[in-house]
Amino acid sequence: EAADRYLTVNNIEVIYDHVILVLKGVSLEVPKGRIVALLGANGAGKSTTLKAISNLLGAERGDVTKGDIMFKGTRVDQMTPNQLVKRGVIQVMEGRHCFAHLTLEENLLTGAYTRGISRAELKQSLEMVYHYFPRLKQRRMTQAGYTSGGEQQMCAIGRALMAKPEMILLDEPSMGLAPQIVEEIFEIVKDLNQSERVSFLLAEQNTMVALRYADFGYILENGRVVMEGDAKELAANEDVKEFYLGLS
Numbered sequence: 001e002a003a004d005r006y007l008t009v010n011n012i013e014v015i016y017d018h019v020i021l022v023l024k025g026v027s028l029e030v031p032k033g034r035i036v037a038l039l040g041a042n043g044a045g046k047s048t049t050l051k052a053i054s055n056l057l058g059a060e061r062g063d064v065t066k067g068d069i070m071f072k073g074t075r076v077d078q079m080t081p082n083q084l085v086k087r088g089v090i091q092v093m094e095g096r097h098c099f100a101h102l103t104l105e106e107n108l109l110t111g112a113y114t115r116g117i118s119r120a121e122l123k124q125s126l127e128m129v130y131h132y133f134p135r136l137k138q139r140r141m142t143q144a145g146y147t148s149g150g151e152q153q154m155c156a157i158g159r160a161l162m163a164k165p166e167m168i169l170l171d172e173p174s175m176g177l178a179p180q181i182v183e184e185i186f187e188i189v190k191d192l193n194q195s196e197r198v199s200f201l202l203a204e205q206n207t208m209v210a211l212r213y214a215d216f217g218y219i220l221e222n223g224r225v226v227m228e229g230d231a232k233e234l235a236a237n238e239d240v241k242e243f244y245l246g247l248s
């Protein structure tokens with residue numbers, strides 16, 4: 001039943017600059033309360049899929065030319081990114097994008113701007129973020145530009161949380177980070193999923209790590225879903241191990 005569905009991407013095609021066909025009919029689903037991993041090599045189309053969902057393709061001269069995207073029974077592929085944030089879906093972009101000259105705390109505060117809330121609510125949201133990211137609390141007065149890559153990734157996720165999303169699209173959270181920090185971030189993602197009921201769609205090249213934390217996975221190759229399944233089954237699949245272990 002369509003109305004019971006949470007996020008569904010139905011057979012979308014994406015073209016950049018009117019000619020470059022990058023997604024060739026991608027379908028996927030994120031059920032409420034789940035962590036879903038979108039996997040595949042560099043250039044497979046993971047970022048493009050996330051940006052199609054969050055309506056961030058326009059800035060890159062990309063268009064969804066076929067298919068549709070539904071969130072809780074409503075078509076969302078014609079909305080602006082801000083309208084989507086208000087409906088509860090927010091993207092954390094690849095490369096983290098914290099404001100280097102603002103402190104970590106100021107960066108977090110910018111995440112609440114769509115909500116128009118009182119100081120008390122703002123403080124409550126900050127405390128919630130600091131509960132999950134104690135490192136951000138410790139370093140809250142430090143300018144983001146002087147923090148580590150891991151702290152900047154935490155800042156980016158924390159800022160998204162300030163918008164009180166029910167679903168986060170997370171692009172390549174492990175990028176450029178040491179394995180121990182990657183684990184720390186995925187543990188927090190799992191914790192947010194279980195304690196705050198935030199759903200996640202995460203794009204990752206780090207296949208095996210992502211599959212340890214996700215419930216379900218899709219593997220993209222050249223703009224198409226070539227495999228999908230329960231995360232544990234995918235992680236145990238010989239083809240997946242052979243093709244993707246080397247990439248992580």
Ligand code: ATP
Binds near residue numbers: 062
């Ligand atoms: P990555 O890990 O590098 O982000 P990805 O799986 O997320 O890889 P995309 O970034 O979605 O892949 O890119 C998919 C394809 O689309 C690539 O061939 C890429 O060169 C192309 N592409 C991405 N952005 C644009 C753009 N703005 N204009 C033209 N082509 C683009």
